[in-house]
Structures are given as structure tokens and as C-alpha cells.
Amino acid sequence: MKNNKLVKIGILGLGVVGSELVSLIRKNALRIQLETGVKIEISKVYVRTMHKTRDIELTGLKLTTDSAEIINDPTISIVCECIGGNGFEQSARIVEACLKQKKHLIMSSKKTLAKYANTLLDAAYQNKVALKYDATVGGGIPIAKVLEHSFKGDELTRIYGVFNATSNFIYSKMYDKQQSFDSALKEAQDKGYAENDPSDDVNGFDSLYKLVILTMFGIKKIINPDLINPESFTHINVKDMEYAHELGYRIKPLSALAVQRGGYSCKVSPFLVPEKHLVAQATDNFNAIIMEGKKCGELGFYGQGAGAGPTATAMFDDLISLFSPCDNIDIYPYSLVDKGKVDDLPSRYYLRYTVKNEAGILSKISGLLASLDINIERIIQKIENTDDIEIVMLTSRMNKTTLENIQTICKSKNLTIPAVYPIVD
Amino acid sequence: MKNNKLVKIGILGLGVVGSELVSLIRKNALRIQLETGVKIEISKVYVRTMHKTRDIELTGLKLTTDSAEIINDPTISIVCECIGGNGFEQSARIVEACLKQKKHLIMSSKKTLAKYANTLLDAAYQNKVALKYDATVGGGIPIAKVLEHSFKGDELTRIYGVFNATSNFIYSKMYDKQQSFDSALKEAQDKGYAENDPSDDVNGFDSLYKLVILTMFGIKKIINPDLINPESFTHINVKDMEYAHELGYRIKPLSALAVQRGGYSCKVSPFLVPEKHLVAQATDNFNAIIMEGKKCGELGFYGQGAGAGPTATAMFDDLISLFSPCDNIDIYPYSLVDKGKVDDLPSRYYLRYTVKNEAGILSKISGLLASLDINIERIIQKIENTDDIEIVMLTSRMNKTTLENIQTICKSKNLTIPAVYPIVD
Numbered sequence: 021m022k023n024n025k026l027v028k029i030g031i032l033g034l035g036v037v038g039s040e041l042v043s044l045i046r047k048n049a050l051r052i053q054l055e056t057g058v059k060i061e062i063s064k065v066y067v068r069t070m071h072k073t074r075d076i077e078l079t080g081l082k083l084t085t086d087s088a089e090i091i092n093d094p095t096i097s098i099v100c101e102c103i104g105g106n107g108f109e110q111s112a113r114i115v116e117a118c119l120k121q122k123k124h125l126i127m128s129s130k131k132t133l134a135k136y137a138n139t140l141l142d143a144a145y146q147n148k149v150a151l152k153y154d155a156t157v158g159g160g161i162p163i164a165k166v167l168e169h170s171f172k173g174d175e176l177t178r179i180y181g182v183f184n185a186t187s188n189f190i191y192s193k194m195y196d197k198q199q200s201f202d203s204a205l206k207e208a209q210d211k212g213y214a215e216n217d218p219s220d221d222v223n224g225f226d227s228l229y230k231l232v233i234l235t236m237f238g239i240k241k242i243i244n245p246d247l248i249n250p251e252s253f254t255h256i257n258v259k260d261m262e263y264a265h266e267l268g269y270r271i272k273p274l275s276a277l278a279v280q281r282g283g284y285s286c287k288v289s290p291f292l293v294p295e296k297h298l299v300a301q302a303t304d305n306f307n308a309i310i311m312e313g314k315k316c317g318e319l320g321f322y323g324q325g326a327g328a329g330p331t332a333t334a335m336f337d338d339l340i341s342l343f344s345p346c347d348n349i350d351i352y353p354y355s356l357v358d359k360g361k362v363d364d365l366p367s368r369y370y371l372r373y374t375v376k377n378e379a380g381i382l383s384k385i386s387g388l389l390a391s392l393d394i395n396i397e398r399i400i401q402k403i404e405n406t407d408d409i410e411i412v413m414l415t416s417r418m419n420k421t422t423l424e425n426i427q428t429i430c431k432s433k434n435l436t437i438p439a440v441y442p443i444v445d
Numbered sequence: 446m447k448n449n450k451l452v453k454i455g456i457l458g459l460g461v462v463g464s465e466l467v468s469l470i471r472k473n474a475l476r477i478q479l480e481t482g483v484k485i486e487i488s489k490v491y492v493r494t495m496h497k498t499r500d501i502e503l504t505g506l507k508l509t510t511d512s513a514e515i516i517n518d519p520t521i522s523i524v525c526e527c528i529g530g531n532g533f534e535q536s537a538r539i540v541e542a543c544l545k546q547k548k549h550l551i552m553s554s555k556k557t558l559a560k561y562a563n564t565l566l567d568a569a570y571q572n573k574v575a576l577k578y579d580a581t582v583g584g585g586i587p588i589a590k591v592l593e594h595s596f597k598g599d600e601l602t603r604i605y606g607v608f609n610a611t612s613n614f615i616y617s618k619m620y621d622k623q624q625s626f627d628s629a630l631k632e633a634q635d636k637g638y639a640e641n642d643p644s645d646d647v648n649g650f651d652s653l654y655k656l657v658i659l660t661m662f663g664i665k666k667i668i669n670p671d672l673i674n675p676e677s678f679t680h681i682n683v684k685d686m687e688y689a690h691e692l693g694y695r696i697k698p699l700s701a702l703a704v705q706r707g708g709y710s711c712k713v714s715p716f717l718v719p720e721k722h723l724v725a726q727a728t729d730n731f732n733a734i735i736m737e738g739k740k741c742g743e744l745g746f747y748g749q750g751a752g753a754g755p756t757a758t759a760m761f762d763d764l765i766s767l768f769s770p771c772d773n774i775d776i777y778p779y780s781l782v783d784k785g786k787v788d789d790l791p792s793r794y795y796l797r798y799t800v801k802n803e804a805g806i807l808s809k810i811s812g813l814l815a816s817l818d819i820n821i822e823r824i825i826q827k828i829e830n831t832d833d834i835e836i837v838m839l840t841s842r843m844n845k846t847t848l849e850n851i852q853t854i855c856k857s858k859n860l861t862i863p864a865v866y867p868i869v870d
Contacts, residue, residue, distance in 0.1 A: 161744060162591050162744070165590045165591060166587050166590060166591060174758065296726065298726060298747060301721065301723060301726055315754050315755065315758075316748065316749070316755060317748065317749045318747075318748065318749070319586060319587070319746070319747070319748040320733075320745070320746065320747040320748065321744070321745065321746055321747075322723060322745040322746075323741065323743065323744040323745065324741065324742045324743070329740055330740065330741060333599070333740075
């Protein structure tokens with residue numbers, strides 16, 4: 021155990037996460053050496069540009085703008101990727117090259133991992149090195165460990181929840197303060213909860229990548245995110261939030277995976293969630309995640325969205341765990357989920373129609389649904405102005421094809437459905 | 446890694462947990478051998494009596510009623526304790542003897558561990574063997590791993606929540622259905638949520654032991670449970686639940702640890718919890734646990750109380766982790782928290798007075814509180830019958846001594862306070 025081994029590590033990226041990681045390593049190096057007998061040395065740090073003021077003491081750090089200096093250095097055995105989502109194609113290439121040089125990899129970029137999971141995990145498997153990625157969903161909620169360890173004797177059936185603190189913050193402000201989406205987004209940016217370019221957050225891609233990675237943790241399966249179209253979180257109207265409330269629900273920016281009969285349903289969309297549900301309780305910049313197992317039932321987790329600190333801490337944890345090599349190399353290959361197995365499971369839906377206020381309109385709509393064997397479970401009718409009315413309904417369960425049928429038929433009859441959201445059961 | 450090592454294990458107890466563990470080992474032995482190169486063999490099983498019908502196939506199991514046969518068998522390197530809370534003194538003795546014979550120990554009994562933590566962890570430390578206890582708080586909520594791994598770079602400030610599914614179920618039924626404590630307890634027993642002897646559950650000891658063990662996971666400190674008197678969960682009146690609701694709170698059976706200025710406050714009691722709080726949302730047989738760190742803020746976890754299945758699964762997980770010996774032996778000793786450091790931190794309180802309906806009574810009570818510098822934050826007054834009134838109030842923060850002062854003075858003035866509960870902030 022106390023073999024006083026020297027381990028050289030390379031770091032890719034010296035932004036907020038990279039800098040925080042360097043600090044953690046510096047602060048704890050001696051303690052780790054005493055505890056594990058491993059002396060960690062930061063060998064080289066890859067940066068995109070040398071000409072940048074950095075918040076960190078650079079003395080003793082060897083910076084390079086040439087990633088090959090890390091890839092091809094045989095003395096470096098562990099590489100920590102702190103590049104982030106921008107330039108994910110490039111960072112995937114560097115990470116893959118490092119794995120092929122038999123270096124253990126610790127990743128922080130969700131997007132890079134989710135997009136290239138199959139390639140990277142396969143490279144790790146083929147080269148018998150570890151690819152650790154706790155930090156990619158490190159978030160404020162440390163569920164990676166739970167998913168990895170606690171479902172060994174159980175069978176995971178669902179993972180769902182609010183995975184994106186930015187969007188949840190926006191939805192909370194819209195509902196609580198009747199703010200517009202844009203002004204709530206602005207407030208999120210001012211508070212540091214949203215990036216300058218929030219598109220991955222508000223369009224659901226960040227939530228999708230997280231769901232893909234949690235699936236990897238939970239069932240060692242890779243779902244290609246490119247097979248799934250997230251519904252953007254941006255097309256949301258405070259009006260629908262209020263109607264949902266009248267019906268006992270909150271609208272939340274959700275990601276949901278269901279495992280059923282050998283298939284996988286992946287959905288990212290604004291969802292209606294019962295108001296008493298844990299996920300509905302998570303407001304502001306909180307995340308809430310539910311995992312459901314056959315034996316354990318529902319497990320719920322909630323916590324704040326994370327910043328550089330928790331991400332670097334998760335990476336540091338991954339790093340330490342590598343000094344116990346027997347435990348940490350995934351000896352099973354991950355398997356890629358076939359395209360044909362990824363589908364949208366049936367769901368109940370919230371539909372809002374905006375229609376001309378004319379006799380028989382309700383019977384027209386309900387007749388259409390009845391003809392497709394869809395029940396209306398709840399309905400409220402609102403007068404929008406003298407000409408128009410709004411009809412809001414919760415339907416029974418239907419699959420995507422039926423929903424699309426309804427939308428097509430309605431369109432042909434000049435009935436618009438401006439809001440369509442699935443409902444969490 | 447694939448050294449095909451034979452590992453012999455001993456099992457203490459063959460009740461529901463022990464039987465489930467044997468099944469898990471049988472079912473997975475071959476897979477583990479393929480994955481880790483370790484061949485597990487159940488060498489001997491200690492049972493209290495041979496004469497008992499068991500739900501498990503006994504062929505191939507060597508049962509013994511003499512624990513020394515396991516303790517003194519040098520070929521057994523790992524022992525799994527599945528004895529449970531009854532006879533905890535005896536099981537602590539057996540566990541300690543095994544540790545002294547340099548056997549790794551995997552424990553499932555919360556009570557045995559909490560009561561003897563200092564002795565057992567010290568024996569493990571002195572003999573350089575692992576003492577794993579994830580299963581003791583395995584519950585439905587796998588928080589042990591989170592506490593152990595996720596606070597390395599953070600500082601734990603609070604752990605609190607509903608840790609006892611039995612009591613929570615009872616409180617839920619009392620509030621929702623106006624059932625009496627006893628009838629709700631009966632229903633819990635009928636549903637299998639409560640033991641035949643529920644005294645440790647309803648008197649708060651089970652919650653206390655769990656809190657002690659979570660503290661061990663979170664900060665490697667041992668708080669002697671004998672230093673803390675839990676307030677029993679049984680002295681609860683539906684009336685107070687309703688008054689609390691009027692004030693925006695739910696009454697929940699809580700455990701709370703706060704770490705502050707080098708001291709530790711441990712409290713087990715019915716608490717008032719704000720109605721929107723995660724902990725208030727956990728009803729029926731659900732548990733909800735909040736951990737608070739300086740950096741991560743509040744993390745919340747909820748899930749169902751556990752049975753034999755999840756407990757055995759957690760033990761099995763602990764067992765597998767032992768085959769990676771470098772990672773799993775606590776190299777630091779735990780430290781025992783001094784008696785003087787365990788105290789009750791100041792808290793806001795809910796007080797219900799039952800008093801004679803006479804002029805000036807309110808001013809008498811409020812004058813008393815004011816003289817002790819305690820503010821009344823909220824107050825409601827109820828007429829109980831023609832003679833008596835009830836005054837319910839939420840006070841500002843006070844310490845235990847002040848509270849006891851109030852109680853003593855009131856008693857001397859014939860003012861009874863039948864209900865006194867702390868409030869979660």
C-alpha cells in the first residue's frame with residue numbers, strides 16, 4: 021500500500037474547473053502521499069492559449085498549447101480533461117488519443133462524453149484503462165456513486181427529474197413572479213446560474229446529455245443522444261403554468277428515461293408534474309432527480325446546480341480512486357443501445373387548444389379524441405377574448421403516433437394546439 | 446487481478462437478512478469469480494438454534510451454534526454480521542472477537558454498531574482490518590456512499606431528516622386520517638412497516654442510532670448515543686399537528702445533527718418542519734434526509750424504508766468492495782466526541798399552553814417570555830371548553846436551559862405546557 025510510487029498526471033484545460041483541480045491537488049498532495057503512498061505530480065497542462073491572465077499561481081506548472089506533448093508522454097499515466105463543452109469534437113479527439121496511449125482518463129465535460137461515449141468507452145475497454153466520469157454529472161447532487169453502487173442487486177426502471185438548474189430557475193421565476201422567459205434568463209445570467217451562451221441549457225441538450233450519462237452509470241448502456249430530439253424548454257407560456265396549477269400540477273423542464281420490455285424511452289420536454297411531487301418542490305436553481313428500481317421503489321435526490329468547485333471535487337475523488345486500481349477499471353464493455361430500441365413510451369398529455377368561440381366546438385374536439393380511443397380525464401375552458409376560447413385538457417395515455425395524428429387532424433380542421441406537454445405519472 | 450484466490454467467509458445469523466445474503470452470494474458467486482478472480486465460499490453460519498424451519502436451502506451450509514467456530518477459524522477472512530438488534534451485547538462481543546482475529550467485518554445491525562462503535566472501530570483499526578457498515582443505514586436510501594465520498598472536499602454542517610419509516614407512517618396516518626397513535630401503529634404493523642416490538646422505532650432510539658452512524662460516515666466522529674436522550678415520538682397529539690398546519694408547518698419525527706464551533710448538537714424529537722420543505726413532503730413509509738455542506742448547500746434524499754432485500758444487497762456490495770483491499774480499509778482512526786462537546790444548540794420552539802380562561806392570561810405568559818428575552822413570533826388562541834383555552838405560539842431561538850426555565854416557572858404558576866417541539870429552520 022505504501023509503495024511511494026510517483027504518478028505523473030496531465031491536465032487538459034486550465035479554466036475554472038482546471039484551476040480548481042490544480043489547487044485541490046496542490047493542497048492535498050502531501051496528505052495523499054501519506055495515506056496512499058502515491059506521490060502525485062502535475063506533469064503538464066494543455067491550454068488553448070498561453071496569453072491569458074489566470075487566477076492561479078503558475079510557478080511549477082508546465083503549460084503547453086500542443087496536446088501531443090501530453091498524449092505522447094509515456095511518463096504521464098493519468099489525464100484529467102477540464103476542457104468543457106466548447107470544442108467538444110477536439111477534446112474528444114485528444115481524450116481518445118490519450119486512452120489509446122493507455123492513460124487513465126478523468127473527464128468533466130458532459131457534452132464531450134455524451135456525444136462520444138461509445139468511442140471513448142470502447143477505447144478505454146480495449147486499452148484496459150479507466151475512464152472515470154463522475155464529474156460530468158457531478159452537479160450539486162452526487163448521484164453517480166449511488167447509481168453505480170446501489171442498483172447492483174436491483175433493476176433500474178426509470179430515471180427522471182429536473183437536471184438543468186438554469187431552466188428550472190427560469191421556470192420558477194416565470195411562475196412565481198410572472199416574469200417572461202427572457203427576463204428570467206437574464207436574471208439567471210446575472211446570478212451566475214446561466215452561461216453567456218445558454219442554448220444547450222434552455223434547448224434541453226444539457227438535460228439530454230446528463231440523462232445519457234446517468235443511463236451509462238445505471239445500466240452500462242449507451243444511448244446515442246443524436247437519436248433523441250429534446251423539446252426546447254423555451255416555448256413555454258406562463259398561462260400554461262397557471263392552468264397546470266389549476267389542475268394540480270407544476271410545469272417543469274424535465275428529462276425522463278424509462279426502461280421497459282427491452283426498450284428505452286428518452287424524453288426531454290417541459291412536463292406536468294403533480295404539485296406534491298418531489299420534482300415539483302425543487303424550485304430556483306435546485307435540481308431534483310428520481311430513480312426508480314424494481315425493488316427499491318422511488319429514490320429521490322435534490323440539491324443545487326453545481327459550479328467549478330463541486331466538479332473539480334468530483335474529479336479529485338475520481339483521481340484518488342484510481343490509486344486503488346483493482347476496483348476501478350470497468351471490466352465489462354458498455355453496450356450501445358440499438359436505434360430501434362429507443363422509443364417514446366405512451367404518456368398522458370396536457371393539451372391546450374385555442375379555438376374560435378362557436379357552438380359545438382367542444383364536442384368536435386372531444387369527438388375527435390374519442391374516435392382515437394383517447395379519454396379526456398380533466399378539462400377546463402377559458403374565455404380568452406370575445407372571439408376565442410381556450411380549452412385545456414388532460415388526456416389518457418397515448419403514444420407519439422396517436423399524438424401526431426391528433427395534431428395533424430386538428431391542423432386540417434383549423435384547430436390549433438399551442439401547448440402540448442407530457443405528464444409525469 | 447484474476448488470481449483465483451479462495452476467500453472463505455463466515456456468516457453470523459440466518460434470519461431474513463442472513464438468508465437473503467446467502468442467496469445473493471450463491472446467485473452471484475460464479476460471476477464474481479469471473480470478474481474478480483475471487484472464489485467466495487460460505488464456510489460456516491452461526492445460528493442461535495438449529496431447531497428452526499428456515500426459508501432457505503441448507504444443503505452445503507455448515508451451521509453452528511458456537512460462534513467460536515467462526516471466531517477461531519483462521520481460514521475465514523471475512524465475517525458478515527446479520528444478527529440484528531436483539532442481543533446486541535452478545536453480537537458486539539462476537540464481532541469484536543472476530544476483528545481481533547484479524548477478520549474483515551461487514552455489519553448490518555445499527556444498534557450493535559451505534560452502541561459499540563468506539564470499541565469495534567478501534568479493534569478494526571488496531572488489527573488493520575476493514576469494518577464495513579453501509580448496510581446498517583442501508584435503508585431505502587443509499588446515502589452512506591454519498592456521505593463518505595462527497596464531502597471530502599466540503600465540510601458537513603448538518604444532517605437531519607425523517608430516518609424512521611415506522612414513526613413517519615404513524616404520523617402521516619394521524620394527520621391525514623385523524624387516527625390515534627395506537628391504531629396507526631397497529632396499521633403499520635399489519636403492513637409490515639413496524640416490528641412486533643416497535644419500542645426502538647417509536648421512542649426515537651432507531652433514529653438516534655442512524656444519526657450516530659451517519660455522523661461516522663460523514664465526519665469520522667463517534668458520538669456516544671448514550672449521551673443523548675431522544676424525545677419519544679409517542680407523546681403526540683393530532684391537535685398539535687393541526688395547529689402546526691395552521692401555522693404552515695408539519696410535525697415530523699426527526700433526527701438532527703448540527704456541527705458548529707467545534708461542538709455537536711444531536712436532537713431526536715417531533716419537530717415542526719415548514720410545509721414546503723422536502724422533509725415535510727415525505728409521508729407514509731418514506732424517509733427523507735437532508736445533508737448540508739458549507740460548499741454544496743442542502744442535498745436532499747428520499748426513499749422508502751428498507752427491508753431485508755436492500756440490507757442484504759448493501760452487505761453484498763460491501764463484500765465485493767473488500768476484494769479491492771487497497772481502497773477499503775479505513776486508514777484513519779475514528780475519534781470519539783467528548784461528552785462536553787455534545788450539546789443542544791438553540792432552536793425556535795412551538796409551545797402549546799392549556800390554561801384557565803381568565804383575564805390577563807396572555808399577558809402573563811408573554812410577560813414571562815419577554816422577561817427571558819424570548820420573542821413570540823406567531824400566536825394562535827383556541828377555546829378548548831368554557832373553562833380552558835389553548836394558546837399556541839412559535840418562539841424565537843432559545844437554548845435548552847432557557848426552555849427548562851420557562852417550564853419550571855410556568856409549572857410554579859400552574860400553567861401547563863403539554864406540547865413543546867423544536868422547529869427546523
